[in-house]
Amino acid sequence: MNVKSKQLSSPFSTGGGGVHFESEVQASFVVLMLSGGYAPCLPCGPIKEIKLQGKIDGYDTDDLIVFVEKSDTREQRKLLGQIKYSISVTISSTQLGEVIQAAWNDFNNHEKFTKGKDVIALITGPLSATDTRNVQWLLSQARHTKGVDEFLRNAQQSNFSPPKSSEKLAVMKHHLKSANGGVDISKDDLYSFLNHFHILSYDLGKEVGVVLPLLHSHISQFHQQNPNWIWSRIVSIVQSWNQDAGTIIPDKLPEDLIDIFKQRAITEIPIELTTVQQISEKTDWNKHSHATDLALVSLVGAWNEKNESDIVVLTKLLGTNYDSWVPKAREILHRSDTPLLLKNGQWKIPKRVELLNSLGSWIFDQHLDTFKSLAVTVLTKLDPSFEFPAEDRYAASIHGKELAHSFTLRKGLAEGLAILGNNTNVCSNCSQGKVEDTVVLAIREIFTNSDWILWGSLNNLLPTLAEAAPEEFLSAVENALQLSPCPYDQLFLQEGKGVFGDNYLTGLLWALERLAWDEKYLVQVCVLLGELANHDPGGRWANRPANSLTTILLPWFSQTLAPFDKRKIAVETLIKEWPNIGWDLIIHLLPNQSQTSSGSNKPSWRKVIPDDWKDGVPQSEYWQQVLYYANLAVSSAENNVDRLIQLIDIFNNLPKPVIDRLIDIISSEKVLSLPEEQRRLIWDHLIKLTTKHKRYADAKWALSEELLTKIETIADKLAPSNPFNLYQHLFSDRDFDLYEEKGNWKEQQLKLDKLREEAIKEIFQQGGINTVIRFAESVKFPGQVGHALSSLNDPSIEQVFLPDFLTSEDKTHLALVSSFILSKYYINGWVWCDGLDRGSWNNKQVGIFLSYLPFIKGSWERLNQWLEKSQIEYWSHANVNPYQADEDLNYAIDKLLEYERPNAAIFCLYKMLHDKEKIDVKQCIQALLAALSSKEDTFTMDGYHIVELIKYLQADESVSEDDLFKVEWAYLRLLDQDRESKPKLLESRLTNDPEFFCEVLSLVYKSKKQDEPQKELTEELKGIATNAWHLLHNWKTPPGIQEDGSFDSSKFLNWLQQVKELSSESGHLEIALITIGEVLIHSPANPDGLWIHRTIGEALNDRNSAEIRDGFRTGLFNDRGVHIVDPTGKPEKELAEQYDQKAEDVENAGFQRLAATLRELADIYERESIRIQENYNQEDD
Structure with missing residues (x-):
């Protein structure tokens, strides 16, 4: 909006x-x-x-x-x-x-x-330090989380977000709400906006x-x-x-x-001269002793020797045990010019076409029969992940629901079919037509009786299979479209609306895009894409059938080798078969309607595109196409008002001859005699057109004054005579489009407000308030109608609106009356409110009326006068905006707490804190604790406000430890070091009170004592245990640390000894020592410069402290947190070096056991660095 x-x-x-x-x-x-x-x-x-x-x-x-x-x-x-x-x-x-x-x-x-x-x-x-840290973090999170729920979770999670991120997110929400006409935007729109x-x-x-x-x-x-x-x-x-x-x-x-700034020409040595040529004998693989085996595996192209199902396929194809092939493969692998590649158990033949051309004579009919049978068997296997709902499918592999054969083999088989289909003469010793028949029959058998799961299972392989036998593939697609139910309908539904939905039609679209490059298939492909688009319910993904059509036929960047005459036939056929899809297509083909294109999917195996082919089109041909599509659009729109409106909206993008033709149509008697409601739609868009072009008359794209005059004349003839229709365009969603001039926008807005007031006055005079209400129901923003209506001083308006509309369930009526009441207040003040006759109003209506007024003392005074004892309707509905309140927020907070709106009370308390006003700590504690069980909407709870109020309580010495303990325990998840806040009292008790530490530990972990009675795990106990776990795992203040940051060795050692005794007695010794080790990673440095305090080093190095060292290692490993994987493995390499150095330092200080633990961690990172490099290098291959 x-x-x-x-x-x-x-x-x-x-x-x-x-x-x-x-x-x-x-x-x-x-x-x-x-x-x-x-x-x-x-x-x-x-x-x-x-x-x-x-x-x-x-x-x-x-x-x-x-x-x-x-x-x-x-x-x-x-x-x-x-x-x-x-x-x-x-x-x-x-x-x-x-x-x-x-x-x-x-x-x-x-x-x-x-x-x-x-x-x-x-x-x-440069931004302030606060804005730089918090706002940039929010924007970065929006772009690096997988969805809005994860983003909002991270923004509220204490160990993720910087201290004022919640406050800055609230600022963005506030301004976006204002930008959206005072209406809260959805969380999805917020997330999408911040992404951009x-x-x-x-x-x-x-x-x-x-x-x-x-x-x-x-x-x-x-x-x-x-x-x-x-x-x-x-x-x-x-x-x-x-x-x-x-x-x-x-x-x-x-x-x-x-x-x-002209680039200087740079000449580089030719690449062929940069390598010293070595003289080596090239192997003639056609005469090699293993030529037959090599020819057969080249049909498969790739497999995973660690996959048993892949081995079965190779065994059947070779006609011998796989183990007998392995020594041959390894022998071939050691040749300097080997055609094989082996990495991490994955065998590949990079240059398959070249090898098959050399060895094709070793392949005979029975080999092709075996290959076809294997390809059909493997490629018709259904992906078991489809047994899961779309939103859970991402976790299918965790449950072992994967295809038996590797993707490497499946891809290799599909490519083998594509290679044979496009190199039918390669097997010179096979029967005539055998190669082609093999491929066609394979594709036919694969897709015979195919359901949606098979199409989804083959999604990534469809472009390759399409190139193997285009006619057969297109026939399969057409047959599938004629089925009822159509398999593609179910595939469209798999996309879903959640984070984990997938698009299982990208492969089909890319397959059709590949075939569209060939003139022979263009028309058929376009019609099939049109039918797919007709099935498409829409979704989040950009890969859609309609987009593929546009991409293929874009006049300035067409993705087909078909000449323009053939493209015209394709579009005309599409319009004939699927008129609405064809209409949308030609609109997207007109100038400036599709300004970007990433191109379509190009053939990989069919040599359709010449090597010297270049993108682009001569300008003369471009305008020839544009003129054709524009004329076709006008012809398609001649008898359709909605389509005429679409063309009016892109008027200045049409060629001059087409503009003249369009003007003739909209000025024709046929259009002028349309019913007023239909004429109004055309007139409305003509007015927007002329207003825009007159406002920017000096722009290059602006229409000429002569043409605008002609359009205005037509618009005058089409203008509605009924004010009800004449003025609807004034209440649209874009005020800017209604401004008549450039420059003073405030002045333009005042003019627009005046026009609206005059329009409503005329409608009111013509049909009374009921006609105005019907008018509000017909426009996009009824609130604007209420605002304009407030300028009229007619008691009949209030008689209709008040009190009945106050309790209406019609959203239009509520928007109308709320804007009317607020505008009346701003025009006439309390005089108008006090002068209303409320004799027939019930308590609910009085409360809702007052809730539409500003959240200020004057409203509360009238509430006490008008509803002395029944104030729930106001306090439960009031739009709480403490920034409107001029005074007496303490009174409002008490009332909000009384009527169970603690989140709203917290908002008011934060405003007082922000304004440096004195806060009633008892009131604050009451609000914070009440918010835990509040029934208010969850979005009304602001984590940042809560944290700031808790920090205020922590700094106030008048707050009792019991109250602060309850608050910190209740909001533990919001309090963390990274937010520049933490549960100070709780952490202090962990650090200084061994009994409290052991009690918290026992809330999380079971005792190892066999005779210890087990408590029934209720939901309440689960919640307590979860809180205790978070307290322990976010604890970053080791025992012995004093308030001034210094370290007391004796206190540390006493605390450690008491914990060992208490936890040993309760059956929690092992987990206690591991947990201690995790917090000791935050140890201070020793005064002599050693990176860890020597007292803590001694404790970690003790021969009986293996569990503490295990916890220390785990803590260091987990402390790295979420990170982006660098394909070079450099960060892991640096960490390995860092921990090696730390190990060397502590070993030299006499802590050899601690050094061994650190070297174990260094080894983990060293191996991880190597693994990452190998994985990414394999992907590149």
Whole structure:
């Protein structure tokens, strides 16, 4: 939902410092564009253009629009940048509010912003340390968690998030709610927005900084003498272009600047000259003693010798025991020019086609029969993971539900069919047509009577199987589409809405995309994709049949070798078979409707695409295609109002002859005589069109004044005569689209508000309040109707609204009356409220009426006057916003607690804490403990507010230990070191009280004493045990540490001895020692410089402390936490070196047993480093 946004950028009104900073940031992107650098937050690729002041093109985040093209696919991506010299991430920041408003508008503008590809960036000077740590952490978490639930969990989890992350998340939610018209956005929309939103800190505009020297370094690669002068020149050019809201592309910059950044030609030694040629004899594998075996295994291509099912396949194919083949394979493997590759038990033949061409004569009919039988048997096996629901399927392998044969073998068999299907002459000693028949029959048998599970099981192999026998494969797809139920319907459902849903149709789409490259299959593929699109219910994945159609036929980047005449036939046939799918396709093929493409899946085995083929299309052919598709669109829309509206919305993207034709249609008697409701829809979109183009009349894309006049004349003829229809467009979701001029947006908003008031006045005068209500039910934002209605002083309005609408179950009525009441209050104040006749109102209606008013003392005073004893309806419904309250929040907190809204009370308490007001600690403790059993919505609980209040209690000496103990124990999961907070009292007791430590330990772990009675494990006991576990495992203060941070050796040793005695008596000695070892990783250093205190080192090194050392090793290993795997294994290598050095240090200090433990850990990391490197190298192979 988009609402109005302020004018975010006016370079002539923001002040000199801000202007200079904005120009330098814009200039930095120009330097990157000229020097071949890359834009932040986007894939690596050249910057193609930079748009300055993008408001004129319909962007709300408008200071900077950077267009980047991916080097490998030529797909276009955008960065929408808003530049602010300084900003703070707080609720009170109006600047941040404006930025979020603009970003939210653009994020929801599907014409300008592609989710999943484009990004929005706030570019600012250095942030405060708090904002840098907390906000950047939140944005990073959004991009590196698998879903919204994990993100929100991490944001609330004490051992994950920095101290004020919850507060900063609340700030983002607050501004997003404001940007969304005062309506809370869903958690999924919040997560998606944060995924796309970046904050970039630039230290430009300062005498000392990092960014400017880096930019100078870029420039100096081309001009070493005067990088300062060139930088100043670029800034000056940008300032000039900025005033004109220009678009910078390299070719339009001054010639002298272009010459400076010309790439110097570099000549490199040819690759064939870099290697010393060794003279070696090349093996003629056709004459080798194992030629037959080698030819047969080349049909399979790859297998896993650790997989028994794979070995069975090889045994049957070779006609002999696999063990007799292994020595032959190893002999071949030792040849310098071996065709085999072995790594970690995986055998592969990298150059299969070349080997088969050499050895094909050793393959006979019976070999092909065996190969076909094996391929069909293996590839028709159903994946047992489909026995699980889609959301649990990710864990199938844990339960042993995997295909018997390795994916390596399955892929090798599919590729073998594809190789044979495209090299039918390779087996010269087989019967005529045998190779082709083998492949066709294999594909036919694989897909005969295929159900959805088989298609899903073969998903990754379908592109390869399609290339093996295209006609047979397409026939199989068509047959499947005709089945009832259709197997693809069930596959679409597997995508689901959760984190773990998968797309099991990507393979089918890629298979069809591969075949579409061939002119012979294009029409059939397009019709099949159209039918698949007709089955598609939609989903989260971008791989969809309709998208494949667009990708294949894009006029500027078509992914087929079929000539345009054949493509026309494909589109016309699609429209005939599937009209709605065909319509959507031609709309996406029109100019500027599909601006990016990553290309389609290309054939791997069929040599369809010539080696010298290049992307792109001549301009003349492009416009020929556009004209054809545009005319086809107009013809398809002629008798369909909805389609005419779609064309009006992209009016300026149509070729001139087609525009003239469209104008003739919408001005025809046939359209002018349509019912008013249908005419209104066309008129509404024509008005939006003319308003936009008149507002940006100086833009290059704007329609001519002559054409706009013609359109306005038609619009006048189509305009509804009934005000009910005439004014609906004023109450839309984008106020900005209704502004008539550029410039003063506040003035434009006031004009719009006035238009709305006049519209409602006319409708009211014509049909009374009931007509206004029906009107509100027909518009997108009924709250705006209520706001406009408040300007009328007619008692009949209040008589209808009040009190009946207050208890209505109709959301439109509630939005209407709530906006009306609030607006009336802001216009007339308490005089209006007090003057209402409430004689017929019940208590619930009075309470709800007051809940729509601001959360202030005046509302509470009237509550006490009007509802002295029945106040539940107010306090249970009031929209609690303590930032509105001018005074008396303590009174409100008491009432909220009385009426069981402790989370709302905590919000008020935090506001008092934020404003440095004195807090009633008893009231605070009551609220915190009551919140544990509150029935309020869970989203009303704010972890950050709770933690801050607990920290306040911890610092207040008047709080009793018993009360603080209850609070810390209740909110233990929220308190952790990483949040700059912790359960101070609980940790202090663990550290100083051996009996408390042993008691907590016994809550988690069973006693090893056989005669110890076992308690029944109730839900309450489970909760207590979970809390105790978290207390122990987040404990980071070793015994002996004093409040001032010093270490007392005697206290440590006394504590340790008492714990040993108590835990030995209770049957918990072993786990007690392991737990102690885990906390000792936080040992202070020794005063003499040794990395561990010698007293703790002695305790760890004791011959009877094996369990403590085990815990110490476990603690160190777990302390690493979540990390990204580096394919080089470098981090693991560094950790191994680090622990080796620590082992050396403690061994030299006399702690040889502790040293051995550390070396064990170093060995673990050394082996892990090697394993990671081998795994990634294998994937590369």
